[in-house]
Amino acid sequence: MSTASIQTKEYGTVVRERHSVRHYDSSVKISKEELTELLAEASLAPSSSNTQSWRFLVIDDEAAKQKLLPIANNQNQVVEAAATIVVLGDLDGYKEIGRINDIAVQAGYMPEDFAKQFTENSLRLYSSLPPEKLKSIVQIDGGLVSMQIMLGAKARGYDTVPMGGFNPAKLIEEFKIPSNLVPVMLIAVGKAATPGRLTARLPIEDVTFWNGFDK
Numbered sequence: 001m002s003t004a005s006i007q008t009k010e011y012g013t014v015v016r017e018r019h020s021v022r023h024y025d026s027s028v029k030i031s032k033e034e035l036t037e038l039l040a041e042a043s044l045a046p047s048s049s050n051t052q053s054w055r056f057l058v059i060d061d062e063a064a065k066q067k068l069l070p071i072a073n074n075q076n077q078v079v080e081a082a083a084t085i086v087v088l089g090d091l092d093g094y095k096e097i098g099r100i101n102d103i104a105v106q107a108g109y110m111p112e113d114f115a116k117q118f119t120e121n122s123l124r125l126y127s128s129l130p131p132e133k134l135k136s137i138v139q140i141d142g143g144l145v146s147m148q149i150m151l152g153a154k155a156r157g158y159d160t161v162p163m164g165g166f167n168p169a170k171l172i173e174e175f176k177i178p179s180n181l182v183p184v185m186l187i188a189v190g191k192a193a194t195p196g197r198l199t200a201r202l203p204i205e206d207v208t209f210w211n212g213f214d215k
């Protein structure tokens with residue numbers, strides 16, 4: 001295992017210490033190897049029928065960061081942070097289900113006849129879904145993997161900020177994003193120059209309901 005894989009923080013610490021960071025030490029770079037490991041770990045997230053419809057566009061070179069800046073409403077974190085990960089949802093991602101199930105068969109996770117049936121059923125189901133339903137599915141999957149990117153980064157000693165403040169049409173145009181890919185969010189990753197500010201949460205009792213709303 002490379003040193004980049006070593007995580008020292010407990011989940012309880014990671015989840016409590018993660019705060020959105022908007023000022024980064026621009027001298028700190030994260031290697032392609034480590035970013036790839038971070039994404040591979042994040043990809044252990046659950047997804048609809050294990051379709052893994054997320055796709056990642058990693059922006060870590062200066063020219064690409066400068067191109068992203070106005071698209072991201074001039075939020076400076078996209079140039080200061082080591083990288084910004086554009087999390088995308090692939091509307092055609094379900095078409096990989098056969099390959100995914102084949103890998104599961106090879107690994108001994110799934111019997112071959114089950115995989116065949118599962119693939120056929122999934123392809124039939126997903127190809128019949130209305131576009132807005134498919135879009136909602138890939139956005140949910142993209143949200144789950146995004147959270148894992150942020151916690152994984154924190155566990156490695158980095159900080160992040162998720163961003164919905166960007167122009168999706170411009171992003172698609174400028175970075176030549178294929179039409180099957182829907183932007184979910186941007187995530188800046190890097191070393192904090194200034195800690196993220198603390199944010200309040202509603203009391204959990206006010207947002208949790210047990211066994212129905214009719215009590």
Ligand SMILES: Cc1cc2nc3c(=O)[nH]c(=O)nc-3n(C[C@H](O)[C@H](O)[C@H](O)COP(=O)(O)O)c2cc1C
Binds near residue numbers: 019020021185197
């Ligand atoms: C979908 C989404 C979009 C967000 N967009 C932005 C953004 O464009 N810029 C920004 O600075 N923060 C953005 N945030 C960060 C939130 O403001 C932040 O998560 C929230 O205030 C709670 O703070 P915390 O992340 O430090 O716990 C976004 C968060 C989410 C989940």
